[in-house]
Amino acid sequence: MDIATIVGVIAGLIVITSAIVAGGGAKIFVDIPSLAITIGGMLCATLIHFSLPQFLGIFSIVKKTIVAKVPSPSELIKKMVNYAAINRRDGTLALEKELHSVSNPFFLKGLQMLIDGQEADKIRDHLELEIQYLQDRHSTGKKILEFMGASAPAFGMIGTLIGLVQMLRNLDSPDSIGAGMAVALITTFYGAFVANLIFIPLAGKLGIYSKAEVTAMEMITEGICSISQGENPTAVREKMQAFVSHGKREEVKVSI
16 A cells, blocks of 8 residues: 555645635635536546546546555566576476465466466467556556546636636625635635645556556566576576666575
C-alpha cells in the first residue's frame, strides 16, 4: 500500500481546511449548487468522453494508485537466478516445487509456461502481449484521471460565469454584489481544488506505478526466456541487471 498517496490527500485537506477556518469564513465555502455544477458537470463530461465500463472503472483506477503490488527488481533477480540454478541442476520440471512461492500472476504464468516446456519465442510473445494490454489499460485509466483533472476547473469556471450572470441581474441591490461574487467564485475554487489535489496527482502516480510494473514484467519476461534457453545463472543475472542501477546491481551481487 502506498501510504504517501493517503497521507498527501489527508494532509492537503487539513492544510486547506485549516486555512479556510483560520480566515473565519468557513460557511461561505459550502455551496451545494456550486458543488453540483463542478463535480456533476465533471462526471457527466467524463461519462460522455469515455464508455460506461471505463467510467465505472474509476474506483479500481483510484485503488490502483493506493494499493500497488510491484515486486522489487532485487527480489526478481534473486528469484530468477535461483530458478536458473535449479533448472541447470535438476531440470525444468523441478521448478514445479517453486510455484507455491510465487504470488505475482504474471510471474506465475511465465513460470508455468516454462515448466510446460514451451519455447522461448512463444513464451516471449505471450508475455509481451500481456504487457501490451496492461499498458493499454493503464493508459486509459491515466487518461480518465487527466480528463477529470482538466474538466473540473473548466466546470468551475462555468459555474462562476453562471453566478456572475445571476449577480449582474441584481445590480440594483449593491449590498448583495459582494456576497454574490463570493458565491460565484466558489465553483472555481472547487474545480481547482479537486483537480490539483486529487485527479492530476493520482494520474501522475498511476503513470509512475504503471512504468514500474511494466519494468518488472519485462524483467520477468527476460528472465523466464533466458532460463528457457538454458542460460546459466550468471548470464541470467547479468541480463536482468540491465534493468536496475549500478548501485542495485552491487547489492544483488553481494546477497546472492
